[in-house]
Amino acid sequence: MVGKTTKSSDSYLVKMFEDKFIQKEEPIAVKRDWKIILSHKWVVKNIPFFLFLAVLAVLYIYNGHHSDKLIRKMGETEKHIKELEYEYKTVKSEVIFRSKASELIKAVEPMGLKELTSAPVILLQDTPEK
Numbered sequence: 335m336v337g338k339t340t341k342s343s344d345s346y347l348v349k350m351f352e353d354k355f356i357q358k359e360e361p362i363a364v365k366r367d368w369k370i371i372l373s374h375k376w377v378v379k380n381i382p383f384f385l386f387l388a389v390l391a392v393l394y395i396y397n398g399h400h401s402d403k404l405i406r407k408m409g410e411t412e413k414h415i416k417e418l419e420y421e422y423k424t425v426k427s428e429v430i431f432r433s434k435a436s437e438l439i440k441a442v443e444p445m446g447l448k449e450l451t452s453a454p455v456i457l458l459q460d461t462p463e464k
Contacts, residue, residue, distance in 0.1 A: 439449055
């Protein structure tokens with residue numbers, strides 16, 4: 335029994351040999367694939383695609399810078415609007431304060447104008463009847 339081989343043991347040995355052979359061949363095939371992919375012809379053939387990718391990268395960078403610039407400009411505009419809002423409120427409060435009756439009297443007193451103490455007189459014009 336020691337010297338005899340059976341079909342099942344022979345097929346087992348063949349399968350083992352094939353498995354080892356296939357495993358040894360795969361790395362060589364992978365190396366060849368990379369050489370084929372990175373060949374001069376392949377690179378030249380794909381130059382338009384590489385240029386397209388470069389244009390996309392430039393547009394992506396430009397978009398980032400442009401958005402940063404817009405955000406900075408929006409912040410500056412918001413600050414300016416806040417300043418104008420505070421100025422508006424200050425001027426409005428001054429106008430309301432100066433339009434009070436007591437403040438108006440103080441403002442026109444140097445011009446010689448005084449507050450009326452009696453009721454105003456209505457003047458009527460006599461028109462000749464026709």
